[in-house]
Amino acid sequence: MTTPLEPPRDTAMEALTLWLSSRLGIVVLAVVGAGAMSGGDTVAPFLERWKHWDTQLLITIAEHGYGGDPAAAEPDKGLPAFFPGMPLTLRAVHTFVGDWTLAGLLISFVAGAVAMVALARLAEFEGPPGAGWRAVLALLLWPMSVFLFTGYSEALFLAFAIPAWLAARQGRWSLAAGLAAGASCMRITGLFLALALIVEFFTRRQAVRQAAWLVLPFVPLVLYSAYHYSLSGDWLAWKHAQEAGWGRHLVWPWESLITTWNSAMGEGRFAWAFRLEIAGAVVGIGLVLVLLYLRRWSEFVYVGLQVGALICSAYYLSIPRSALLWWPLFLLIARTGTPGARWRQWVILVYALVVGPLMVLNTLTFMDGAWVG
Secondary structure, three states: OOOOOOOOOOHHHHHHHHHHHHHHHHHHHHHHHHHHHOOOOOOOOOHHHHOOOHHHHHHHHHHHOOOOOOOOOOOOOOHHHOOOHHHHHHHHHHOOOOOHHHHHHHHHHHHHHHHHHHHHHHHHHHOOOOHHHHHHHHHHOOOOHHHHOOOOOHHHHHHHHHHHHHHHHOOOHHHHHHHHHHHHOOOOHHHHHHHHHHHHHHHOOOOHHHHHHHHHHHHHHHHHHHHHHHHHOOOOHHHHHHHHHHOOOOOOHHHHHHHHHHHHOOOOHHHHHHHHHHHHHHHHHHHHHHHHHOOOHHHHHHHHHHHHHHHOOOOOOOHHHHHHHOHHHHHHHHHHOOOOOHHHHHHHHHHHHHHHHHHHHHHHHHHOOOOOO
16 A cells, blocks of 8 residues: 555556566677677577577477477477477467567567566565565576576466466456466466465355356366377376476485485586575475465465475476476565565565576576576
């Protein structure tokens, strides 16, 4: 709430300003950084620097389907791990944009703008005033925010998931369920969102007649499983693709930690990536404990299920990148960093100084084609 002497905040404009500024900053970093790191070698064209890892896999699905490139020596068994929302969107945008990589960048650009506005409005809705732009800034500075720029599915997922969560907070359950169904088309994380919405619904003691909407976010998950069952007879093709493509299977958490620790103690870029994985796991476990302490049950379910699945994998993989989807983390940073006690005024600055350089480093590393998560 604003005071009579304070003009109302334009939350959307603040969020968009931060988003556009950060995108421009990454473009500058891409142009200047690539030249500085080239060592005199020929610098790859701008678009080629964003066509790495999952970006290429998503393009393959969009162009050829889940059977993969017919010209390849053998089909990529990991492709079913990617849900169809992003490939279908890529295919649609590619109709108007001739380059697949550019299509992915444009999708992330537009979807990210939607997600940032929704995050700012969610933070302002939950308060205190001024939390909106701080939440957006915290997300944009996260070490793995490069994946909100390139043609990955994170930005598109957030463009559905955060507005869905805001609608749920406002008691607009039909809208929340519809948007969550869109998020479920993008990533398996939609399953955790759907379960969290159920918890949110019943902890808020909503009218039972609206409970039927909570089934909707599960529909895309069932349809995607049924699609692969019709092709291969496997209802869990997405899960088995994770195992085949990346060796991810459930183990005891201490086994996963030992495997990751041993990899992190090596040398080279992969060792550095595994160190970030361990740091991401620490942040995730800490966030789960804080949400539990604060009795934010629905957010606890949403983040807790993700963290549990990630730290019980054969080894830590993509935990810091998955944290981009943990908007409760950025809401907490925003709330902690709002004016009040003197130390609070320094929270967002200290956060920026610690994680900002990591964000720059990982952006440059990704553009160089190395693995960063």
